[in-house]
Amino acid sequence: GEETVSSELQKPLASFNLSEYFKQFLFPQNECELHDFRLSFSQLKWDSWIVAPHRYNPRYCKGDCPRAVGHRYGSPVHTMVQNIIYEKQLDDSVPRPSCVPAKYSPLSVLTVEPDGSIAYKEYEDMIATKCTCR
Amino acid sequence: SQASRGEAQIAASAELESEAEPWSLPQPTGRRDGSGLLSPLFKVLCDEPGGAQRLQPDSGALRYMKRLYKAYATKEGIPKSNRSHLYNTVRLFTPSVQHKQASVDQATGAMPSVGLLFNLDRVTAVERLLKSALLYTFNDSVPFPSAMQCTCHLLLEEPESSGQTLPRAPYSFPFASQSEFRKKHKWVEVDVTALLQPLVASAKRSIQVSVNFTCAEDRLWSPSARDSPVSLVPPSLLLYLNDTSTHAYQGWYSLHNKRSPPQAPGQRGPSACPMGREAARGVRARHRR
Secondary structure (H helix, E strand, O other): OHHHHHHHHHOOHHHOOHHHHHHHHHOOOOEOEEEOOOEEHHHHOOOOOEEEOOEEOOOEEEOEOOOOHHHHHOOOHHHHHHHHHHHOOOOOOOOOOOEEEEEEEEEEEEEEOOOOOEEEEEEEEEEEEEEEEO | OHHHHHHHHHHHHHHHHHHHOHHHOOOOOOOOOOOOOHHHHHHHHOOOOOOOOOOOOOHHHHHHHHHHHHHHEOOOOOEOOOOOOOOOEEEEEOOEEEEEEOOOOOOOOOOOEEEEEEEOOOOOOOEEEEEEEEEEEOOOOOOOOOOEEEEEEEEEEOOHHHOOOOOOOOEEEEOOOHHHHOOOOOEEEEEOHHHHHHHHHOOOOEEEEEEEEEEEEOOOOOOOOOEEEOOOOOOEEEEEEEEOOOOEOOHHHHHHHHOOOOOOHHHHOOOOOHHHHHHHHHHHHHHHO
């Protein structure tokens, strides 16, 4: 990337942030992390009985698990062993470690029941809040 | 073969799960399923048409529950952490009016009353009652003098179908102060936990009460005050419950883990009922052991 660096260096120094520039080489672009997905209950045709919330963001985990998963994701040693088996192709059926949710938060829902009564309920584990590699 | 093996595994695990917790699988609509949210989720996943037809809720009741939702959860639907109550479920039932006695009964002198029937079919076996209240809605058409002292008389009745007779012990609930009737308050809750606890605990599916409401202008304000019946919109029934199923959020429990609950009883707020305190004390005792 010499020509890139030299062209970047032509720019006024204020706009060029060296640490930002090198950050892209430190971690893979699409590393395992949390992504948003704003679902409106009308997409599931549930808005006739779910009164609130209007939008629900369950979030999801997506991305590649880097090799050093231990310190970044709190993964157990088993994950690194599985990664080694995968990278050395010791067995084709062993997949690469997966990017999955590690923690969740609850969701409060206001619903109209079939008999016309109204219920406010709090459900556990409805929104992913943290990802890990397993 | 991979896919069919997978489906076979799903069916097998569903079979296992159904033995373990029957309510966790989609029940045919109309039966009491333990978790209202999950069965429609399964229906969507199996590409079945959306949920069953639903009766339209009362608009005043819906307005109250939206207000309660805003008090308990953020716009994204996250339960607020400054909660001081123990319940994770609130159900509001609107009554079907059984009978109405519009004026004072000349023979018995009984005040005008209204018979209400509440169908509690949606309350599941895993929901524990912590508190119940009659919810009165005041619309602007009912003229209320500024200072009122009111009493609500309740009489438990047994639906004809059951044939049993309950002790017709009337319950009276005086209102603490006229401040509850200031015009800006749209709703007033009359706590009837003591009255309904045994009925809801015995998994009764319907409750019939006859209610009458008498108010007297505050003697201090107008010496010529007299008891006068007030005709109000029939009240709804609010049940504050703790859903003990694994899918329900036990917020007060996780709060207990993070930090000790507020000690001073006043901090807990009026909504926690003695039963709830017992439950929380039980958890705390277990923890200490």
